[in-house]
Amino acid sequence: MHFITALVVIVAIALHVCAETRVFTLNVAYTTVSPDGFAQPMMLANGEIDYPIVVNAGDTVEITVNNHLNVSTSLHWHGLFQNGTPWMDGASMATQCPIKPGGTFLYKFNVGKQTGTYWWHAHHQSQYINGLRGPFIINDPKDPYLSQYDYDVTMTLTDFFHNGSAYLLSKVFYIPNNTNAFEPLPDSGLIGGVGQYNCSVSQAHNKNCVNNNPLKKYTVKPGKRYRFRIINTAAQARYLFSIDGHNLTVIESDGVYTNPTVVNQISIHTAQRYSFILTANETCSNYWIRAEMVDTWGLASYPNGLNFDVRAILSYAGTPNEDPTTSAATVTTALNPYTLGELNGLTTDDLPDNYNDTLYFQFQYGPPTYEYPIATIDIEGDIESVNNGTYIVPSVPTLKTFLQDPNFNFSATINPYYVNNEEWALTSVNPIDSMEHPFHLHGHSFYVLEAGKLLHAPLTTATLARRDTIQVPACTGGKGSTGETGCTQGFVDM
Ligand SMILES: *[C@@H]1O[C@H](CO)[C@@H](O)[C@H](O)[C@H]1NC(C)=O
Ligand SMILES: *[C@@H]1O[C@H](CO)[C@@H](O)[C@H](O)[C@H]1NC(C)=O
Ligand SMILES: *[C@@H]1O[C@H](CO)[C@@H](O)[C@H](O)[C@H]1NC(C)=O
Numbered sequence: 001m002h003f004i005t006a007l008v009v010i011v012a013i014a015l016h017v018c019a020e021t022r023v024f025t026l027n028v029a030y031t032t033v034s035p036d037g038f039a040q041p042m043m044l045a046n047g048e049i050d051y052p053i054v055v056n057a058g059d060t061v062e063i064t065v066n067n068h069l070n071v072s073t074s075l076h077w078h079g080l081f082q083n084g085t086p087w088m089d090g091a092s093m094a095t096q097c098p099i100k101p102g103g104t105f106l107y108k109f110n111v112g113k114q115t116g117t118y119w120w121h122a123h124h125q126s127q128y129i130n131g132l133r134g135p136f137i138i139n140d141p142k143d144p145y146l147s148q149y150d151y152d153v154t155m156t157l158t159d160f161f162h163n164g165s166a167y168l169l170s171k172v173f174y175i176p177n178n179t180n181a182f183e184p185l186p187d188s189g190l191i192g193g194v195g196q197y198n199c200s201v202s203q204a205h206n207k208n209c210v211n212n213n214p215l216k217k218y219t220v221k222p223g224k225r226y227r228f229r230i231i232n233t234a235a236q237a238r239y240l241f242s243i244d245g246h247n248l249t250v251i252e253s254d255g256v257y258t259n260p261t262v263v264n265q266i267s268i269h270t271a272q273r274y275s276f277i278l279t280a281n282e283t284c285s286n287y288w289i290r291a292e293m294v295d296t297w298g299l300a301s302y303p304n305g306l307n308f309d310v311r312a313i314l315s316y317a318g319t320p321n322e323d324p325t326t327s328a329a330t331v332t333t334a335l336n337p338y339t340l341g342e343l344n345g346l347t348t349d350d351l352p353d354n355y356n357d358t359l360y361f362q363f364q365y366g367p368p369t370y371e372y373p374i375a376t377i378d379i380e381g382d383i384e385s386v387n388n389g390t391y392i393v394p395s396v397p398t399l400k401t402f403l404q405d406p407n408f409n410f411s412a413t414i415n416p417y418y419v420n421n422e423e424w425a426l427t428s429v430n431p432i433d434s435m436e437h438p439f440h441l442h443g444h445s446f447y448v449l450e451a452g453k454l455l456h457a458p459l460t461t462a463t464l465a466r467r468d469t470i471q472v473p474a475c476t477g478g479k480g481s482t483g484e485t486g487c488t489q490g491f492v493d494m
């Protein structure tokens, strides 16, 4: 079965909504699909790539997950605060035991005052890479931008692997002292669950492949205004997103309304979301939608034929069904994730003079401090650590241990930090790593205070960005094969 839909479902704006209980059933199972023309079994909910969950502000959500896989799983609702229901967060062995094969779990929570663009994904090992992910949209009847768009469309961006995530982990990462470990290469990129793959590269190991898979087409009506919600659901890829011939007015990042900001390129990192308004007022034609995958691997050549130039089509209704001939505009206005201020948000003047807590997280390639554990990612002979400790999946969910004994002395392999309600915690994230990494905090959004390189200049008092996922700049200028030795550290304070 080819999973291709030329028709895109466009949701007209609902004006009248009442909070209620929304019930969903996610039957999680292997389904063979070919999102880029290459057929393979993927872990999907209800047989669909990007199965959407759409609710309204204030709703109570009941999601029954039936695990028809042959492995355990759990599902996380990325960006939702789970205020009062932390045990519904879905992080395997942190907030719950995974759902066994054949098992069922009911996730029940209230979305509270949160609105905007989120996503759900498996939170057991690296399973979401195999397809167990999708949008989670909370419509807002009080959306301050509601009068400025006519239609609401969700678009996912992801990287796609022909090898299963369990295979990638076992063969690439979870090998003790593996000096040849390398972040796995995706085989293609997908927009809206659709991409293309060069089958001649795959002939050796799979004949079930079709070239020139039709790209995803987003049809717009001339003169109408569209709110597009883009969600990066990738394992690793950051994308440079643009639409030929059109400016994009950004209005939301990670579920937070932003000041309206006109750009012609959006850099979107893993797990981040943006909404922008596009006015379909250009010449009636077809235009390329571009999601240029940023090359974080830096190889001289890509034996799997990975094409970084990922595309879809924006088509004005009535235009002939042919490929666009448009070219990308020069990037004049790129989105800055650190300064994209929250609409009516706080400025630095509103921050407290003293923080109640200061949390410091240093990521690095550290010496192997602990015995080789199942959850450790062992790269280039070193174990990655946070504050000189390597996380080892506990045998009892951390939240359960804490609820049974709030004084429990957790080991350094779990390393919880404690903050109290109503406190301000200054959090500094500081990697010693030659790659830029996104940082996400479950259950919260944070204000982005400053970002850059150590020994930085202080930020000016623009409105602060508030979001739940931010990229932390790489440590650059170092020596050695990985560049970590003696590099200048990037940081984000939040
Ligand atoms: C589970 O099923 C998938 C798809 O049939 C298969 O590729 C995989 O090897 C199985 N895994 C286990 C642990 O049995
Ligand atoms: C999985 O990875 C192995 C090792 O890199 C490779 O030989 C094989 O072709 C890959 N399988 C698929 C289906 O891509
Ligand atoms: C990994 O290397 C370290 C240091 O050489 C050694 O002590 C340890 O036993 C090795 N671990 C395994 C599982 O081989």
Ligand SMILES: *[C@@H]1O[C@H](CO)[C@@H](O)[C@H](O)[C@H]1NC(C)=O
Pocket: 198, 199, 200, 201, 305
């Ligand atoms: C597909 O891969 C083959 C083998 O590497 C190469 O010769 C060919 O040019 C590629 N086709 C495209 C359209 O990139």
Ligand SMILES: *[C@@H]1O[C@H](CO)[C@@H](O)[C@H](O)[C@H]1NC(C)=O
Pocket: 245, 246, 247, 262, 264, 333
């Ligand atoms: C995009 O905005 C820039 C300035 O903000 C403007 O110069 C340019 O003409 C606009 N492009 C389109 C296609 O509207």
Ligand SMILES: *[C@@H]1O[C@H](CO)[C@@H](O)[C@H](O)[C@H]1NC(C)=O
Pocket: 279, 281, 282
């Ligand atoms: C299209 O709409 C945008 C946003 O309202 C506006 O800035 C731009 O000038 C318009 N372009 C044309 C060709 O009318």
Ligand SMILES: *[C@@H]1O[C@H](CO)[C@@H](O)[C@H](O)[C@H]1NC(C)=O
Pocket: 352, 353, 354, 355, 356, 420, 421, 422, 423, 424
């Ligand atoms: C947090 O610090 C502020 C001062 O910055 C203080 O007023 C407040 O009581 C503290 N909150 C708690 C829970 O300690």
Ligand SMILES: *[C@@H]1O[C@H](CO)[C@@H](O)[C@H](O)[C@H]1NC(C)=O
Pocket: 369, 388
């Ligand atoms: C990291 O932990 C190891 C083992 O506990 C210790 O020997 C080492 O000094 C620590 N390094 C730093 C920088 O704290």
Ligand SMILES: *[C@@H]1O[C@H](CO)[C@@H](O)[C@H](O)[C@H]1NC(C)=O
Pocket: 407, 408, 409
């Ligand atoms: C935790 O460790 C501290 C310091 O070593 C000790 O005082 C305390 O009794 C321990 N708590 C528990 C519950 O074991």
